[in-house]
Amino acid sequence: MTNAAENPPAAAGSAGSGPADRPAEASPAEVSPAERLVDLLDLEQIEVNIFRGLSPNESLQRVFGGQVAGQALVAAGRTTDGARPVHSLHAYFLRPGIPGVPIVYQVERVRDGRSFTTRRVTAVQRGRTIFNLTASFHQPEEAGFEHQLPPRLDFPEPETLPNVSDEIREHLGALPETLERMARRQPFDIRYVDRLRWTEEETKEADPRSAVWMRAVGPLGDDPLVHTCALTYASDMTLLDAVRIPVEPLWGPRGFDMASLDHAMWFHRPFRTDEWFLYDQESPVATGGRGLARGRIYDRQGRLLVSVVQEGLFRRLGG
Template sequence: MTGPSPAERLVDLLNLEEIDLNIFRGRSPQESLQRVFGGQVAGQALVAAGRTVDAARPVHSLHAYFLRPGMPGVPIVYQVERVRDGRSFTTRRVAAVQQGRTIFNLTASFHHPEPGFEHQLPMPDVPEPETLPRLADEIREHLGSLPVPFERMARRQAFDLRYVERLRWDASELADVEPRSAVWMRAIGSLGDDPLVHTCALTYASDMTLLDAVRLPMEPLWGQRNFDTASLDHAMWFHRPFRADEWFLYQQESPIATGARGLARGLIFNRSGQLIVSVMQEGLFRAAGARPPGRQPGPSGPQR
């Protein structure tokens, strides 16, 4: 007897429990990770906001801050503030709370679609996803087999990831590498037909690889890690309807990294070449094991 597909598990993860007016509770699976995946918190927070808005007004932008690391296995409560319900735009603020502490803040704006002029940058000319190896297969080919932790992660992974360029495994391969990366993605299995689920699923996926572009010039993506990394903030603009269970290209680049922080921006195209989402994120890149200036490690480990 087969269990639920990775896509079905993702849909279940995004299916929040409404426990009171404007208050929702989300599961946080018990993982071997030190903190809850940021894309999960962002996706669940957007579900909470979207549940309080008329479906005729899809989200057009979100701006969020990751304030504290979430604890795996502990439920997260999402408190929604109905900031504004205008004639064309609706605004919501969401606080994600875990064990009485706010770990994440999100502001989302929803807009009733209107006609207008159009232009967009062209999609890069890249190989089709079917011609590229799956991430797990590329790692397995290099290492001979998947490490046990990655094998478990690969079985639970809700998205098929295929990097446009081959992975680099050693610092000697990084000479003249530009801070750019591109990856094809799609959910593994059907996500159903609710547009909000597809939007929140892509929000989940948008945090998976965006900071790759920052790391590329200084360390291999899948080799030895020299830096502790954490997402600091996240912003997205949704331009067109889409399905997250169909292939989309995530083109990523980093215009700057300085002061232990790196900025990344991404453009997400559907397979027809339409620009569907734009993304910006800043991440913390601190030398592995280094202490934050002016702080001592607390009982839960290093702090930002």
């Protein structure tokens, strides 16, 4: 997994039940970023427990990690009866994925119990394992009790904040060509709660925290698994920002190479990823070339939907 600034989300391929369902005359320009995201998460089943996912051929160093995690979770979900939603996932990123090369997802049906279903997924590219994920699905139950900590702050509403692309345009006068291409293909509307910092002096005064409002830029349909996998995709886009914020501006020359090492998520309540959600992120520690980030995802009513933890590798460029 890497920051979305390095790996712009992009997709192509089949939607719904397959590529034959898409009109032949549809051009890439006519397909919305949200539709491309749904396409990207729609895997081809090539055996009972084996699926193949597209990997967009972009000019990138490695495949966006949120894509791999989202596709792996789709593969796991396709081997269940669909009645049990995902309640948690734990993943390790072992090797960088190669853009443009399909990824094969092999699913092991670890357990089908009365209340829980467990699946283990291995992602393979050119014969090498690049990613492992374990996902657990839980039969919904009546809650014996409920509680949650409230959001740490009263955050501004998303409509009052600029889209991240508009904020960059405002600062730079125009988006650089690469960022302009990214913005056109971006499947999520991202709005930072705090205005972006552009100088090292500004970053020195910052706490290791970041919060963003996000939602898909278009409808994602009504399949709960698609929404869960889309949120898994989105969860990797800004989480490591919290580690970087006290060190360097998020959008500018970078002093560090970074890559995600592992990723864990717990899903607490149903949600729709095409509706606004608040992603509140913090980094409790960075040491030994690694930084830990925690995220809490809330809906507009302040209900905690998802908890996220990720550790990333940070190495100084040219060091």
